[in-house]
Amino acid sequence: MTTRDPKSFEPPPYATLFPFWSRVMVVCQFYLRDQCRFGANCKNEHPDPKPAGFGSNPTWGASNTPAAPANVTFNVESIQRDFGPAEKPLWPISSYGPGKNEPTFLTGLDISPEEMRARAFEAMKEGKGAEYNQYEAAAIANANAQYTRVASDVKGAFEAAFQLSKSASGASAPAATAAPSTSAFGGGTTSGFGSSTFGQPSTSAFGQSAFGQPKPAFGASAF
Amino acid sequence: MSFFGAGAAGASTEPKDAELVDPPSDSISSLSFSSSPQSDYLAVGSWDNQVRIYEVNAQGQSQGKAAYAHDAPVLDVCWNKDGSKLFSGGVDKAAKMFDLGTGASQQVGVHDAPIKAVRWVEAPSGGILATGSWDKMVKFWDLRTPNPVASVNMADKVYSMDVVYPLMVVGTAERHIQIINLNNPTSIFKSMSSPLKWQTRVVSCFPSATGFAVGSVEGRVAIQYIEDKDSSSNFSFKCHRQDHNGSKDQQAVYAVNAITFHQGYGTFSTAGADGTINFWDKDSKTRLKTFPRNPGPITATAFSKTGGIFAYAISYDWSKGFSGMVPSLPNKVMLHSVKDEDIKKKPRK
Numbered sequence: 001m002t003t004r005d006p007k008s009f010e011p012p013p014y015a016t017l018f019p020f021w022s023r024v025m026v027v028c029q030f031y032l033r034d035q036c037r038f039g040a041n042c043k044n045e046h047p048d049p050k051p052a053g054f055g056s057n058p059t060w061g062a063s064n065t066p067a068a069p070a071n072v073t074f075n076v077e078s079i080q081r082d083f084g085p086a087e088k089p090l091w092p093i094s095s096y097g098p099g100k101n102e103p104t105f106l107t108g109l110d111i112s113p114e115e116m117r118a119r120a121f122e123a124m125k126e127g128k129g130a131e132y133n134q135y136e137a138a139a140i141a142n143a144n145a146q147y148t149r150v151a152s153d154v155k156g157a158f159e160a161a162f163q164l165s166k167s168a169s170g171a172s173a174p175a176a177t178a179a180p181s182t183s184a185f186g187g188g189t190t191s192g193f194g195s196s197t198f199g200q201p202s203t204s205a206f207g208q209s210a211f212g213q214p215k216p217a218f219g220a221s222a223f
Numbered sequence: 224m225s226f227f228g229a230g231a232a233g234a235s236t237e238p239k240d241a242e243l244v245d246p247p248s249d250s251i252s253s254l255s256f257s258s259s260p261q262s263d264y265l266a267v268g269s270w271d272n273q274v275r276i277y278e279v280n281a282q283g284q285s286q287g288k289a290a291y292a293h294d295a296p297v298l299d300v301c302w303n304k305d306g307s308k309l310f311s312g313g314v315d316k317a318a319k320m321f322d323l324g325t326g327a328s329q330q331v332g333v334h335d336a337p338i339k340a341v342r343w344v345e346a347p348s349g350g351i352l353a354t355g356s357w358d359k360m361v362k363f364w365d366l367r368t369p370n371p372v373a374s375v376n377m378a379d380k381v382y383s384m385d386v387v388y389p390l391m392v393v394g395t396a397e398r399h400i401q402i403i404n405l406n407n408p409t410s411i412f413k414s415m416s417s418p419l420k421w422q423t424r425v426v427s428c429f430p431s432a433t434g435f436a437v438g439s440v441e442g443r444v445a446i447q448y449i450e451d452k453d454s455s456s457n458f459s460f461k462c463h464r465q466d467h468n469g470s471k472d473q474q475a476v477y478a479v480n481a482i483t484f485h486q487g488y489g490t491f492s493t494a495g496a497d498g499t500i501n502f503w504d505k506d507s508k509t510r511l512k513t514f515p516r517n518p519g520p521i522t523a524t525a526f527s528k529t530g531g532i533f534a535y536a537i538s539y540d541w542s543k544g545f546s547g548m549v550p551s552l553p554n555k556v557m558l559h560s561v562k563d564e565d566i567k568k569k570p571r572k
Contacts, residue, residue, distance in 0.1 A: 114541065
């Protein structure tokens, strides 16, 4: 495998510009670099056209805002620890958020062990074990490049994560994130559960207060 | 025997756990006990494409009763309320129902990507099967019609889903956790980012339906209450980490693969990729029991309905990718007779 300059892995623009809930599909990191071997068979999104400004956005280390750690549950030291030998998970393909209930800062990295294994299962059926091995190695290398970026510029990462956290808590209430869902029964709020849906349940876990306006953030207790 | 502190060596004073007879030939993805009053049936889903059903008793004896196959690995299994039907979902994107009485299996649901989670919903108007998939949807099936009666768009791929009526909690990729009130199943009641920092592995509801536990790849579990007024009771704790070189500055941080609650006490188990299992009491914030370390990752756990049997699967969880798939790894389901003193709540300090 050729070695790559870690600086060539620019983070996708939406990691810093958009609140986490605007992402509706995992974008294929390899496609963005013209390196996806799965082409049309790829299970991740190949956005067409490619997001504008990819590769030319300022790096997230270049924020000019001085760090103001009030109201967030993380700081430069905690981020540094998260990527260090006492805290970094053994599973190498994971998204990352810097604190409790904080939006995901390293996005587009989540592949679960079961997804990897399902991919291996499909590849084995077609005799494409070598391609799976390459896919696995590339996914790990891609994630490691992101982690290395954070670890080598923790202060810049903190500033970007702080901005993300601020914009997330300032946005609309979480209930707005739900895309419209479908019901076979159509029309209004009926569901397949029948008329009992509208009655007040006798022992509801949710109670009256739970149907009030959801608060945008949970209590900011220390993590 | 000490209940607190690391790795109590109870192995020599406790009877050994019993092995399930005729286990699957590949990793076990899921375990589920039925609640039929006559006997305990244990369903086992596996990467060998099979769903197997065993009759087990409190003495650890087991006997295979039935089996059926998917076209690809099985990722989850669950029973309906009276234990007459078993449901399964997996990599073939299909949800199947097995009728214990007739021995027949049939497809009852389908997604556009593998089904990662299946859960039975005992709604007042009738039973519904819920399925969660990597296609980012949760669908509800009434088993009478081929189309879902309802569908919900989730924030990302469904990694874990649990139901204690009317609470449904879904953990997806990218650290989203979404809560659905099953009295209004087509809308998301609440969305949040995980209380943990890394990839969500498992979500599990309290039997009281007042909250849920989250486990991640980072050897940590978070306890989360639904109601904002209880949010001061939220907390998280580290688990399933092994020291390196005897020091805490370096740790091997393993994934939490499974969390299951004891229905009677509301205490719970965690099981990890490190091969260890613990019982915990979230209200007194104590660890109740540590199992001796097993020779492989724990991929699934389940309590029998009365809580007298704790089943756990030792098999490869792909935590080291393809190269970790070595022939010496076991594929076993163990049956542990639960001692009341190991699982009941401790008084608060």
